[in-house]
Amino acid sequence: NLFRMHGFDSWIMAFSTEDKTPLPRYVDRWDRMVYELKQQGIYLQLDIFSFWxxxxxxxxxxxxxxxxxxxxxxxxxxxxxxxxxTEMSGRILNHVNPYTKLAWKDDPAFIAVEYYNELGLAIPYAEKLERTYPDVYKFFKAKWSAFLNQKYANVPQAKRPYPPAVFEKAPVLGVSDRNQLRSDYDEFWYEHLKETYRFCDQVMKNNGYKGLTLQCPMPALRCAAVSWESLPIVDAHGYHCHPDGGEQPGATVKQDSSVADASALFRRRFSDRMYGRPFFLNEHNYVFRNAYQYEKPIMLNAFAAMNDWDALAIHSGVVALTNDQRLSSFYSANNPVLRAGEFLSSLFFLRRDVAPAKHKAAVALTKKYVFTKGNSGSALNPTQSRLMLLTNVSTLFTDLPRNSRTPQPQKPDFIFQPAGSADIEWHGWFAEAKENGTSSASLESLVAALRKRGILPKDNITDLSKEIYQSETGELTVFAKEKKASVITPKSEAVALPAGKTEKLRTLEVRKNSVNTLIGLASVDNRPLKESTRMVLVLSTRVANTNMQHDASGVYLRVIGTLPVLYQCGEYEIQINRPGKLRCYALSLTGERMEEIPLSPNAAGSAFTLDMTKLKHGPTPFFELATEK
Structure with a gap:
């Protein structure tokens, strides 16, 4: 369990009228919260700088x-x-918590310190500084020009790659520029990012902090090189269909299915994860108004478990003391679909119901490849990233020094070479690699190699021509064209199904499903489903605000709406294939039994039909199945 203290540089300053001086009652509030979280075994990730x-x-x-x-x-x-x-990190880390009797820097509850949230996201905006912050632009231009002149100081004028005008007034490159100067421009940022992390490391050392540190890199390959050399942990951030415009009229949210796009959000971590070290995804979400929020626990969390990632933190608002907020883009506590997803995810990922892949694969990069014209400001080819649906995949560098705090890992079971690159979509709040329609030939050869080496077993049903992907463990299967995905483990099963489709897993069987739904069954007594005395059935669909309005596509918002939250109701016929008499109860969002649902015993187990609209206390994603006493 982990809580990321994102935005701490504003929360601690609530109602303060003096720069860098928080009110004592808010310092006390944070101290008490750290203490209480520690008592519950919840770790913390401290962000020094976020925005404020x-x-x-x-x-x-x-x-x-x-x-x-x-x-x-x-x-x-x-x-x-x-x-x-330097000043604020010193004050925070050396502050002694009166409840724990420890300085924050010495408290093992703080699993890691993040220096500055999404630092590299600013790089493409350097070209815009001239009109917004001219003094900052002047400072940046001087640094860029100095770097260029220093790099070529010992190269005769006649042999320099650029005319004198470039050295006199170094041009600023946009994200689409792919000329010869691109590699030098990205090397400039690469060197400065490394120096920045050395500076931050020294500040931590001077303050006596001996714990782990991390940063969130951007998808550009220049950042991957920095991560390999500078970061003991990478903390990536990403969203499925990030909103543009918030909740204002005209705001947009794409209506893409993550099953149909083979989990692009998950796969975009391709170049972020460094081989042989911890990997976090501690800012992520499937945002509200996207119709496929229900796919998240399978298409992100289950595959993260199979790839043996180390931490997942949804953004944001997972705890609410009152039920008085309408649905919004990221807020989770009042969203039944996200609540259901987090429940299943805690089992797939945290309980590790989903087994990690037994093999490790890595794409091998070099500094020369990264700074080859056109690569340094681009991302790795997303086509190859589909290997992440099959086995444990990360990135390594063969010619750059490994971060000094990272032990030498064992050699991967499978190493492959990169095949091309992809453009990046840069937004004010995120950056993500674009799917570029690159030929799948390289992926086909890689899958063939995995089969030849026995990493994919003979009965693995992966078929690239049909867009079917199955993990080497056999537990996770994606039918992208059908928008269907499933998880089958001893303690939990789930399937994301389009309306009108049926599916038989091992214990769970869906015989009728009238709306797009994730149907899941999980043991909550830590026993296999066939032996469990208490299970939870999940029926996760879609949510909306009352009187919410959008265009026919669902992309463009007209009116965000108000409370109460609405839940899409479906009609279902569910079969539970296991021995023993069961009783079924509709549950509230907080787990209380609300009403009993009649079950019909049969030769294979138990079955029930449900019309969600007819529940006495309203719709819910949660149903308890318990052995009859």
């Missing part, structure tokens, strides 16, 4: 508006912002 940099509450808007410029200044070594980082 410990400014007073009255200055939050201006500081947040300048977030990209501040990140550029931090990367390029501006003394003022780095002194601020």
């Amino acid at each position: 940099l410990y400014s007073s509450a009255r200055g939050w808007f201006q500081v947040a508006e300048k977030r990209m410029a501040n990140k550029i200044l931090f990367i390029l070594g501006d003394s003022a912002i780095r002194e601020r980082f």
Whole structure:
């Protein structure tokens, strides 16, 4: 269990009118929360800088508006912002918690410290600084020009790759530029990011912090090289169909299925994960208004477990003391679909119902490859990333020094070479690799190699021509064209099904399903489903606000709506194939029994039919199945 303290540089400053000076009652509140979480065995990830940099509450808007410029200044070594980082990290880490009697830096409840949230996201915005923050732009241009002149200082003018005008006034490159200067421009950022992390590491050392540190890289290959050399842990961030425009009229949310796109959100971590070290995805979500939120526990969390990732933290708002908020893009506590997904995910991932792959594969990169023209500012080819649906995949570098705090790992079972690159979509709040329609020939040869080496067993049904993907363990299967995906483990089973489709798993059988639904069955007494005395059945569909309006496609929002939250109701016929008499109860979101659902025993086990609209206390995703006493 883990809680990421994202936005701490604003939460601690609530109602403060003095820069860098939080009110004592909020310091006490955080100390108490750290103590209480520790008592529950919940670890914490501390973010030093997010957006607000410990400014007073009255200055939050201006500081947040300048977030990209501040990140550029931090990367390029501006003394003022780095002194601020040094001061505030020292005060926080050396603060003694009166409840635990430990300084934060010495408390093992803090599993890792994150220096600066999504630092590399600012790099593409350097070209925009000229009109928004001209002083920052001037500082950046001077650094860029100095780097270029220093790199070629000993190269005769006649042999330099660029004319004198480039060295006199180094041009700023946009994200689409693929000229010869691109590699030098990205190397400039690569070197400065490495220096930034060395600076941050030293600040931690000076403060006596001996724990782990991490950062969130961007998908550009220049960042992958930095991660390999500089980070003991990578913490990636990503969203399925990130909103554009929030909840305002005209805001957009794509209506893509993550089954149909073979879990693009999951696969975009291809170049983020470094071989032989921990990997977190501690900011992620399937956002509200996307019609396929129900797919998340299979298409993200289960595959993360199969790839043996180390931490997952949904963003955001997982706990609510009152039920008084309408649905919004990221908020989870009042969203029954996300609640159901987190329940199943805690079993697939945290309980490790989903077995990790027995083999490890890695794409082998070199610094030369990264800084080959056109690669450094691009992402790895997403086509090859589909291997992540089959086995445990990560990235390694063969010619760069490994981070000094990372032990030498064993050699992967399978090493392969990259095949091309992909453009990146840069947004003010995220960056993600684009699917580029590259030929699948390289993927086909890789799958054939996995079969030849016995990594994929003979009975594995993966078929690229049909877009069928099955993990080497056989527990996870995706039928992308059918928008169907399943998980079958001894303690839990689930299937994401389109309306009108049926499916027979091992214990769970869906004989009727009238709406798009994730149907799951999980043991909650830690026994196999065939022996469990208490199980939970999940029927996860879709949610909306009352009077919410959007266009026919569902993409464009017109009116966000109000409470109460609405839940899409379906009609189902479910068969539970296991011996023993069972009783079934509809549960509230917090687990209380609300009403009993009649079951019909049969030769194979028990069956029931359900019309969600007829439940006495309203629809719910949760149903208890318990052995009859």
